[in-house]
Amino acid sequence: MNRYEPQRPESRRASSVLVSALLVGAGILIGIVVASDMGWLPFGHAVPEPPVREAPAPSPTTVGGDRNFVQIAKTVKPAVVNISTTRTGRGGEGPHGMPFDDPFFRRFFGEEFFRRFEAPRERKERSLGSGVIVEPSGLIITNNHVVSKADEIKVFLSDKREFKAKLIGTDSKTDLAVLRIEAEALPTIPWADSDKLEVGEYVLAVGNPFGLNQTVTMGIVSAVGRASMGIAEYEDFIQTDAAINPGNSGGALVNVRGELVGINTAIFSQSGGNMGIGFAVPSNMARSILAQLVRAGKVVRGWLGVSIQELSPELASQFGVPEPKGVLVSDVLDGSPAKRAGLERGDVIVEYDGKPIENPTQLRNAVAQTAVGRKASVKYIRDKQIRTLDVTIAEQPKSVAQAENEEPSESASPAGLLSDLEVRELTTDLASRLGLVDKERGVVIVRVRSGSVADEAGLKEGDVILEVNRKPVANLKAYERLASKIGKDETVLLLIKRQGRTSYVTLKP
Numbered sequence: 001m002n003r004y005e006p007q008r009p010e011s012r013r014a015s016s017v018l019v020s021a022l023l024v025g026a027g028i029l030i031g032i033v034v035a036s037d038m039g040w041l042p043f044g045h046a047v048p049e050p051p052v053r054e055a056p057a058p059s060p061t062t063v064g065g066d067r068n069f070v071q072i073a074k075t076v077k078p079a080v081v082n083i084s085t086t087r088t089g090r091g092g093e094g095p096h097g098m099p100f101d102d103p104f105f106r107r108f109f110g111e112e113f114f115r116r117f118e119a120p121r122e123r124k125e126r127s128l129g130s131g132v133i134v135e136p137s138g139l140i141i142t143n144n145h146v147v148s149k150a151d152e153i154k155v156f157l158s159d160k161r162e163f164k165a166k167l168i169g170t171d172s173k174t175d176l177a178v179l180r181i182e183a184e185a186l187p188t189i190p191w192a193d194s195d196k197l198e199v200g201e202y203v204l205a206v207g208n209p210f211g212l213n214q215t216v217t218m219g220i221v222s223a224v225g226r227a228s229m230g231i232a233e234y235e236d237f238i239q240t241d242a243a244i245n246p247g248n249s250g251g252a253l254v255n256v257r258g259e260l261v262g263i264n265t266a267i268f269s270q271s272g273g274n275m276g277i278g279f280a281v282p283s284n285m286a287r288s289i290l291a292q293l294v295r296a297g298k299v300v301r302g303w304l305g306v307s308i309q310e311l312s313p314e315l316a317s318q319f320g321v322p323e324p325k326g327v328l329v330s331d332v333l334d335g336s337p338a339k340r341a342g343l344e345r346g347d348v349i350v351e352y353d354g355k356p357i358e359n360p361t362q363l364r365n366a367v368a369q370t371a372v373g374r375k376a377s378v379k380y381i382r383d384k385q386i387r388t389l390d391v392t393i394a395e396q397p398k399s400v401a402q403a404e405n406e407e408p409s410e411s412a413s414p415a416g417l418l419s420d421l422e423v424r425e426l427t428t429d430l431a432s433r434l435g436l437v438d439k440e441r442g443v444v445i446v447r448v449r450s451g452s453v454a455d456e457a458g459l460k461e462g463d464v465i466l467e468v469n470r471k472p473v474a475n476l477k478a479y480e481r482l483a484s485k486i487g488k489d490e491t492v493l494l495l496i497k498r499q500g501r502t503s504y505v506t507l508k509p
Helices: 009-037 068-079 103-109 111-115 283-296 313-318 337-341 360-368 416-420 428-433 476-484
Strands: 080-088 124-135 139-142 152-156 162-164 166-171 176-180 202-207 215-226 237-240 252-254 260-267 278-282 306-310 327-332 348-352 375-382 385-392 421-425 443-448 464-468 492-498 501-507
Touching (some): 124 260, 176 283, 327 501
Antiparallel strands (some): 139 176, 152 162, 166 176, 202 215, 327 348, 421 443, 443 464, 464 492, 492 501
């Protein structure tokens, strides 16, 4: 049988000392190992720390997670102003200050939209818009339709200050206007080169839609070089899906660097609100117009003196051009810079002043922005050969003669493929009534058979046929002789004149 016997005091003390010594030794050993690994002792090797990789700076075009757009908005908003105009005249006041009788709004928002807001007619009309400060001294650019016919223009800054603005100048052909207020040290937005803008880039639209000040929306560049929209006479619009609404007109379109790439001008809408299709005047065009309005109070445009048209695949084939890029010269005006330089009807212009030309809008805008008296190089194709000449640009005439349509009574029917047309001899008296020069010769179309190839090609009564397959039509007999040689399955190239303008038309079976 075992018994429990307590330890003696001497034995317990010896055991405690031994355990303490072992613990102290183990602690010292562990401390040495750790210190050696951390490099705190002169001996041993420290384990190198893994390199610390900094997070890459967010790309300007990165959406989500970064504050790039926040900073851009803070920077550009103070340079975008609210413009309020008042004028006395007929018509009532539309929603949010939009005039009911403004054709710009009527066209793009639709009559139905305005009927919902119809109100009793008043003498005082008010409208709202936006503007962009482009000089610290108080120079502001906006849209012409924002300030057109205004009796009073007020500008409200982001810091709540209010100024009466002076109208420096307007240009209805680009829908731009320039104002000035008496102020100093104002914030501005730096200009961007809009020629470098690419489809897909992020942009911010800043303005005062429906009177809501300092509104910022984001989108991308949907297209560039938009034309033939019926908004202005000279169009080269940037299209964007950044939300633009009434009141945004004249506001800023900026890129991810906070630079001004365009002036918001119009929207395409069937409801009066944003539908993801907005248009802005590119900064390069706006800057050119601004400089001229400030310098002279008006815009002087360059003039080449040619009538041009789109080069379709059929026309490219007729004129020996490998692909339908460029513009076809359908007429060269007497005494014009183009005439003096040696351009001829039927030339295909493919490059102007070192820049490729793919459509009439490009050439028209490029010539208009060329300084008067300056020489520009023109590369063109004639008889399947590429040629180059220099032309001295002149000032664009103030007016262009408008011809009137005339429906003759007597008619004659040609043969061949052109049998769908009825024409009449172009007499001197008839040429005068149609606004043609005395030496002009040809035949006048008096009837186009409905549903025919000629009808589908756009020929109309009153058109004057000047050439058939590049051969001049001096009279009715010459026309019938040329028409009789054309088979039913042959393509016909006509040169016509309509309301003082000439153009080529292809009739393709």
